[in-house]
Amino acid sequence: MNDSKLRLSDAQYFILQLAVFGATSYFLYPYLILHTDGGSYWMPIATGLLAGILGARLFSGMMAQYPGLDAFASVKRVLGWPGLLLFALPYSWYAWRAMTMIARAHAEIVSMTILHTTPLWILHCTIPIATLLAAGGVASIARAAAVFVMVGIPVTVGITLLGLSNLDFTLHEPWRATDFSFLGSKTFYTSSFVWVGFLYLCSCGHHARSPGKLWRPYAVAALCFFPALAGAIYLPVLTFGVGFAKALTFPFLSKLDSISHYWLVVENLTAVFVSVVILLVILTLSLLLHSLVSALRALLPFLPSRFSYIAVGAGTYVSAQLIPSWEWIEKGIWADTPVRIYLVLFPSVVWLWSRLASGRRQRA
């Protein structure tokens, strides 16, 4: 069956979105939120969530203008080639950088926590695996997502729940503080990479029955994942205290290291957690890879599909290999923040332009 005739249900988009949250939320997000100003951590999380839902709403509004077309084709139809260049080039940059960062960050985490002597070129095998998945198309990704999420999310949520032991609720007060000073923090804007997870819809959104409602699965997934996300920040704080949690590079993983129950067969929960999250990472990488290939093929339609996947996969592998350190990942994610915000706001330009154009047509 042709991929263009493929239909994805809201539940399938929800699953994909859940996987994206699972893959992006644990490696840098707790550190960034803990370093926002103000100290009331629920506020930057909730603000990010609301901004994400708003962004998804804008994005699905753009997708709804031309149902059956992906975002690149829609933009091209509204704004022509200049518009496509203004959208697809930054999008390609975002997707490439996001893939590189996610793959490298997880390889670094694996190297630091469970496989200390294994070389990075082996740990980056997530990229070729994701390439294999992406090359299968959206149908293949959605099927694998169902299995990966079915395995990955219960394990991550279960391990998060295990972290509820040994908490001291006096270590973080006041709970209900409403301090908006986090809006001035650089780290708050850097943390936006978690909330722009809907950008993969550029290449997959047109498979929805009603693209205008695509923001709903995003919103539901974000709300469902909210407790897990809050847990990733609050569990270390309530275990180690704010000061010590801030000093840790991976506060949540350190919290997992501290969990010990006599009835648990597994002693090193971090190893299990990191290993299972890899499933979600592979899925997210494949979504981004598919999006990047779609963007490139929108710009260069003559590119053969298989070659594009191999080239993008190889390029990502090499660039992940070239990242020298963890600090570089932090700086890279911060540096990409303007691109992410630009891509989230771009749909409103498309929407505005098409409204103006239709107004002109009506007057004529």
Added chain:
Amino acid sequence: MSGHRKQTLWHALQPVPGGDLLAGLRGSFDGMADFEAVRLGEAAPGELYLCYLSTMVGSEHLLFSLDPAFGEADASLVERYVGTKFAEGDLPACVEALCRGGTVLCTPSSASGIILETANWQQRNVTQPLTENVIQGPMYAFNESYRTNVALMRQRMRTPKLKLWETTIGCETSTRAGVFYMQDLADQGLVDRVKERFARIETDGIQDTGQLLRLLGGKSLLFPLAVTTERPDRVAGALLGGKIAIVLDGTPLAIVAPGAFTDFWEAAEDRNLMPFIAVFLRTLRFIALMTNLFLPGFYVAITSVNIDVNRLEISLAAAGSREGVPYPVLVETLLILFLLDCIVEAGVRLPRTIGATVTMVGGVVLGQAIIQANIVSNLLVIVAATTALTNFIVVDYQMGLVLRVLKYFVLLGAGVLGILGLVLCFAIMVIFLSRLESFGVSYLSPAGPRARVYKNEWLTRLKGTKRSKERPG
């Protein structure tokens, strides 16, 4: 015999200029020791010959005689012929008919002959299934005869809605194949797709449904894309569920398509059991499947790569049991799994009487000796035994073979990357499965798009509000 049939016989045997059917048949079957052209006698059109392959015809079908004394041989022939249906055919038709056990009545100068259905094919009786044990259900199975298998299906499903589309495969073997489907229940697109794939088959011959499945265009190099079964009740259940079934002449195994991964841990008895029991058994089989695939790898991971994952007591016990073993864990595990697979293969290939001895020698003597010689650890023998046991729980033989191969892949992954390697191997397998489609339907059904969703399936039952009929499949 009716006048019309008399005329047909008479007309077909008329001599025509250039007609040399008998010579043509003799030429075609030259060098075949069992080809016989028996001269029956003289009749009005000329000399009458009866041509057949003596190994394939039953003499009880040829109940007619010729008595030239009466002077009306043709009339005598027609009157006293007691046989099955007959038809007229030219040289290619006669050759084809002889190959499938027919008999050709002809004269040396006729262009066409009378084809008599006299086939007496050697076949097994209908017996109990040999590869699928029946615990609760009908105690008979398909055999190698296409007609018998079709008859068995017709006996189980007495409805004109059970459609049968027939074709032949193989330029040389001309093997008959039939596609069963239920009108209004099976997706017409699926039926058309199967017919189209049959039309695309180009082969000299076909021996088994496994070969047919590959020829039907499955891209899988490892996983079987459809369930094969010798149980008519399983096929009937699948047909009522909207699937199709393919029967092939010469094999007792029918193909049930489209197949999904979940079908391979469903036994035919499941639908005869109480729902909770069936769910329990399926869960058991699934856990066994996972154990079979990942247990050796998990052992390698926690004893050689991620030693800190396990509780200290277990790690110490594992290390203690390996005391004196000179090899790395990976080599030790590969060695025992290789031995185990050799024992299993020997048990399958050898005659049953010797098979038991091999199991005894392999399992007990070799197992005991290998531990005492410090070649492998006690714990690993337990792991290997559990792996072997769980392999036999897998319902489908083909899927069992796939798991036997894949566990080495998982083992290598675990040997290199430990627990992470297990997860990555799992991911790769899921990705391969997610890319597979069986006759246009997702192999990972009911997960993801293009999943096969029928009205009987448990996921649909959970979602559905109204369930008017039970449709097993």
